[in-house]
Amino acid sequence: MERRGFLRVVGGGVIAAATASASGCAQQMPSSAVAAWRKAGGATDPRRRAMNDAVGPHPVRFGFVGTDRPQLLARHRAIASEAWRIELVTPRTILESYKWLRVGAGEIARHRDGISLLDPMVVWLDRFGLLDRDQAPAPDSFATTSQIEEFGNAMASTPGFLWMVTEGNDRATQVEAGRAYVRVQLAATVHGLSMQPLSQALQEYPEQAKPYADIHRLLDAPRPVNTVQMWARVGFAPAIGPAPRRGLDAHIVRT
Ligand SMILES: Cc1cc2nc3c(=O)[nH]c(=O)nc-3n(C[C@H](O)[C@H](O)[C@H](O)COP(=O)(O)O)c2cc1C
Numbered sequence: 431m432e433r434r435g436f437l438r439v440v441g442g443g444v445i446a447a448a449t450a451s452a453s454g455c456a457q458q459m460p461s462s463a464v465a466a467w468r469k470a471g472g473a474t475d476p477r478r479r480a481m482n483d484a485v486g487p488h489p490v491r492f493g494f495v496g497t498d499r500p501q502l503l504a505r506h507r508a509i510a511s512e513a514w515r516i517e518l519v520t521p522r523t524i525l526e527s528y529k530w531l532r533v534g535a536g537e538i539a540r541h542r543d544g545i546s547l548l549d550p551m552v553v554w555l556d557r558f559g560l561l562d563r564d565q566a567p568a569p570d571s572f573a574t575t576s577q578i579e580e581f582g583n584a585m586a587s588t589p590g591f592l593w594m595v596t597e598g599n600d601r602a603t604q605v606e607a608g609r610a611y612v613r614v615q616l617a618a619t620v621h622g623l624s625m626q627p628l629s630q631a632l633q634e635y636p637e638q639a640k641p642y643a644d645i646h647r648l649l650d651a652p653r654p655v656n657t658v659q660m661w662a663r664v665g666f667a668p669a670i671g672p673a674p675r676r677g678l679d680a681h682i683v684r685t
Pocket residue numbers: 626627628629630672673
């Protein structure tokens with residue numbers, strides 16, 4: 431709270447008022463000039479407000495649903511669960527993720543990207559040659575059904591979803607959406623919230639067509655004018671460590 435108060439002062443309110451009374455010709459900030467800060471307004475919960483405000487001047491429509499709208503929340507949970515199920519039972523999409531599995535400390539250190547797996551059981555299965563990364567598990571196998579069940583439990587305990595929609599999808603818009611997302615993530619983290627992006631329903635392969643249509647309809651974001659740039663679940667979760675990084679040099683092309 432102290433930090434928020436400080437930011438408000440730095441943001442102009444108190445300082446501007448003091449200056450105006452000294453000069454005797456009070457001026458007000460034109461409402462239109464600061465409209466961008468209000469666009470996702472209306473939220474009274476301080477955590478939601480902080481996330482709304484973090485979107486700031488970026489040209490992104492930001493939305494949030496929480497437990498105060500249980501029916502809408504249930505729709506989000508259902509679409510996310512169905513999209514996740516489809517990804518898991520579609521061999522070529524699950525194999526796409528398998529390509530990025532990094533199993534055990536050695537592989538994680540070598541690649542420093544992808545999906546890190548440190549679960550001892552998976553590491554041992556891999557060591558004994560029992561983890562076939564070229565073969566998608568059957569839809570009714572334990573590997574698939576247990577993940578679907580786990581994700582269902584995660585959805586059932588998720589108290590909120592947020593989304594970011596843009597008009598257009600050129601590179602500059604994508605970068606703006608990324609900036610807005612990172613700022614929202616930082617604001618959420620400050621307030622003790624965790625976020626997990628959900629990409630499955632936003633993907634454009636044929637098996638995913640229904641969840642794709644459902645989420646675009648639910649977010650009032652008809653294609654092709656609108657693009658849902660991010661959809662994420664938000665809530666309270668145990669702290670997790672940072673994801674691997676390759677470091678700046680690995681990303682810079684030197685000529
Ligand atoms: C555009 C985008 C889409 C993502 N989609 C998913 C997703 O569908 N499921 C998921 O578990 N994590 C998803 N993530 C989260 C990443 O897997 C990863 O956990 C996160 O980016 C790690 O944060 P860090 O790289 O800032 O440490 C997504 C992240 C981004 C940026």
